[in-house]
Amino acid sequence: MTALLPPWLAAHLPVLPVLLPSLTAMLMLVLCHPSGEIGHDDIRLRWRRHISMASAAIGLFLAVQLMIGAHEDVLAVYRLGDWPAPFGIVLVVDRLSALMLVLVYLIALPVLWYAAGGWDAHGRHFHALFQFQLMGLSGAFVTGDLFNLFVFFEVLLIASYVLLVHGQGEARYKAGVHYVVLNLAASALFLVGVALLYAMTGTLNMADLSLRVAKVSAEQAPVLQAAALMLLVVFGLKAAVVPLYMWLPRTYAEAAAPVAALFAIMTKVGVYSIVRVHTMIFGAQAGASAQTAEPWILPVALATGALGVLGALASNSMARMVAYLTVASVGTILAGVGLFTPQALSAALYYMAHSTLVIAGxxxxxxxxxxxxxxxxxxxxxxxxxxxxVALGLMMLLGAASVAGLPPLPGFLGKLMILDSAAGLPAQPWVWSVVLGVGFLTLVGLARAGTILFWSVLPDLPKGGAASASGSSPRLIAATLSLLLAGVVMAVFASPLKRYTDATAEQLRDHAAYAAAVLGSQGGTRAETARPYTGSGAVTPPGKKE
Incomplete structure (x- = not known):
């Protein structure tokens, strides 16, 4: 894939983001204290911290290498067990998958650094669960099969169930019960939808489905439409869209800070699945009979953004406010997705990367x-x-400006691109009203919160009293600031990032190139690095230059 890696490693690069955290998690279990009791000075805990951080750093390096390959128009296909698609398990890394992998590890690394300040000592298996979570997230983004998407969903959800109650507490257990019950119901519905799709098409490989869905007979179309709607409901619950978002504010507000920060990427798994499934499988090429779910995406997105920001305004705590802002950001992202134009999808992807990093911070x-x-x-x-x-106030100001979308930060650029992509479309008045309204009300809510947190001081407490004498450690400040400053970096490199998301949106529309890369060649388990996306629906044969 790249000159930075030896050929034997580059050949297996697409599977490494899944294997690395799974092997690290198993090592973490081996290093667990046999008595079950840990402390900040436990030598095993220190080793787990170092290994977990090193694994996340290597994972980020591998994700960047995959992104470089994707940027060079390489669509990497990895067939596990030497089984040809669509019969075997296949991993596919295109521009979108690579972008999501980089986003996962950009969040994971500072969050682990923050957790090593003490949160990881509140339970025995924090680092193992964290790595299993990364395994599930990475697998969900690189799998080329709907059933394996379900499998990786379950891996990341099982890890998240336990991470949610990390540190214990009655409030976390109550929130965890709701979270578990709703996600188990969604998993059951996911299986039903997948079963219906398999019954109609005889395959669950995404590339194969993109070809077969259009050939479903008119008599079978209602079943296909039911499957599409079921999957939209499942992914909508994961993404926390209206009316399936009520579980999120309490769950995220009660979770430990590093866990809630990692969970910022969890809703994007739902968004990613909507983009992947409802553009590739049920997109325009599938025909009118398969496009039952797509008209719902835009109105649901606008309602999600509006209700999310109203929930933030009504919040009585900062954690709950940020949780509601997570919902509002999902609405803004899906507003771009729901327009179903390359320009709007590119803008949505750019804004998604920014909002995920800032909300985690x-x-x-x-x-x-x-x-x-x-x-x-x-x-x-x-x-x-x-x-x-001063330090916390400036960080609060930076985060608020980023989330609200003030210039010149990437939140402003992302929203501006979404507004521009809606120009001239029938939905323009609705998109402009909701996106601008969400930004304005977000700014109002965060300004009110900042005023209370930093200026509303109780008169009977002397400034600098004993309770407030101890500040946060440089480690915690640096980990938090790194996530907030990621937005500034995105603004500096806005032009190349926009070119990348533009190419990603165009690539997602070229179903022929995707299908040719996944289904068109016979090969082993080695990554197909000689099948670059050309932008014209063609795949370059091995050894032949354009």
């Missing part, structure tokens, strides 16, 4: 502020002054 920032406000914690009411008002 805000979840960490909430805990930093809460830890310095005494009994009030993150509740939006007057309390003692924080010990680090």
């Amino acid at each position: 805000l979840f960490l920032l909430v805990e930093l502020v809460a830890s310095q406000r005494g009994a009030a914690q993150d509740h939006l009411r007057p309390a003692q002054p924080v010990a680090q008002p």
Whole structure:
């Protein structure tokens, strides 16, 4: 894939983002303290921290290599067990998959660094579960098969169930029960939808489905439409769209800060699945009989953005406010997806990368502020002054400006691109009203929250009192700031990133090239690096230049 890797390793690069965290997780279990009791000075804990951080750093390096390959128009196909598609398990890394992998590890690395400040000592298996979560996320983004998408969904959900209650507490257990029940129901519905698709087409390989769905007879079309709607409901629950979002605010608000920050990418798994399935399988090429779910995406997205920001305004704590802003950001992303134009999809992908990083940083920032406000914690009411008002205040200002979409930050650029992509379309008034309204109300809500957190000081508490004397460690500040500054970096490199998302949107429309890469060649388990996407529906034969 690249000169930075030896050929034997480059040949297996697409599977490494899945194998690396799974092997690391198993090693973490071996290094677990035999007595079950751990402490901050436990030598095994220190080793787990170092190994977990090293694994995440290597994972980021591998994801970047895959992104470089995707940027060079290489669509990598990896067939496990030497079984040809569509009969065997196949992993496919295109531009979208590579982008999502990089996003996963850009969040994972600073979150692990933050958790090593003490949160990982609140339970025995934090690092193992964290790595299993990364395995599930990576697998979901690279799988080329709907059933294996279900499998990786379950892997990441099982890990998230336990991570949610990490640190224990009654509130977390209550939120965890709702989270588990709803996701188990969604998993059952996922299986039903997958079974209906298999019954109609005889395959679950995404590339094969993109060809066979259009050939389903008119008599079988209602069953196909039911399967499409079921999958939209399942992915909508994962993405937390209206009316399936009610579980998220409480769940994310009660989770430990590093867990909530990692969960910022969880809703994007649902968004990714909607983009992948409802553009490749049930897109325009599938015919009118298969496009039952697609008209729902835009109105649901606009309602999600509006209700998400209203929930943020009504929140009485910062954690719940950021959780509702997660919902609002999903609405903005899906508004671009629901327009179903390459320009709008490109804008949505750009905005998704930015919003995920910034919201992850805000979840960490909430805990930093809460830890310095005494009994009030993150509740939006007057309390003692924080010990680090300048540092935390500036970080709050940066995060608020990024989420609200103020220029010149990438939140502004992403929303501007979505608005521009809606120009001239019938839905333009609705998209403009909701996107601009969400941005304005987000700014109002965060300005109100910042005023209370940093300026509303109780008169009977002396400034710099004992409860607020201790500030956050440089490790925690640096981990949080790295996520918030990622938005600034995206603004600096906006032009190449926009070119990448433009090419990604165009590639997603070229179903013939995807199908040819996955189904067209006979090969072993080695990655097909000689099948680049050409933008014209063709796949370059091995050894032949354009």
